[in-house]
Amino acid sequence: MEKWFNVGKIVNTQGIKGEVRVISKTDFPEKRYKVGNVLYLFMPNSNTPIELTVKSHRTHKNFEILSFEGFHNINEVEKFRDGIIKVPESQLGVLEDDEFYYHEIIGCLVSTTEEEEIGKVTEILSPGANDVWVVKGKDGKEVLIPYIHDVVKKVDVKEKTIIIDPMEGLLS
Structure with a gap:
């Protein structure tokens, strides 16, 4: 059974081009939200994750702003609000000395x-x-x-x- 780790929560949309605001809970946002990385969205009342590939990432104020491949406008990502973004343990990767999760x-x-x-x-x-x-x-x-x-x-x-x-x- 795969172990999952929270990396953030989608709290809102950002603009009209399909971006979302994420409150990050990850140790390494620059690695975790890198363009091309696959993240998994768990919605309340559902155990089936939605696989999302990061299309863009930037930081704005205290939020990580993400967009995902295949989602181009606000209407397509509005339903992601309150979803928890997770990664499987197999995706954690090896760390440098003096780096910890x-x-x-x-x-x-x-x-x-x-x-x-x-x-x-x-x-x-x-x-x-x-x-x-x-x-x-x-x-x-x-x-x-x-x-x-x-x-x-x-x-x-x-x-x-x-x-x-x-x-x-x-x-x-």
Whole structure:
């Protein structure tokens, strides 16, 4: 049975030429939405995916704007609203060293180099230059950990552990 991973949600149309607005949930939008890539659209109340091939991609404000081959106007893509875009596990591909998929990081236990347990990664934010990992501690407080080499020292996705060397003030 194929495992599927969410890469975005179609929230609206964009213009009249068949483009859609996507709130992206993917780790690598530049790779995932590349022209020619095949994505799979899952609509609410349907288990049968619609296969879509990316015709164009651009970023506008906080949205990824996509068009698909064979869909040329707003009337043809309006029905895609609220659909979830997914890719099969077989399409994930090999990553460089120090690159990880979100699903590999979420759930990892974060500790310091001094072996102090901080908590588990619950979410990943992509505000700009680097990702920020949201770590929820035992006390329920959230700590934001920037994914930069000065802080994140070791990631073991098999063991689901992350070792960090927190900068001064990061954990307070």
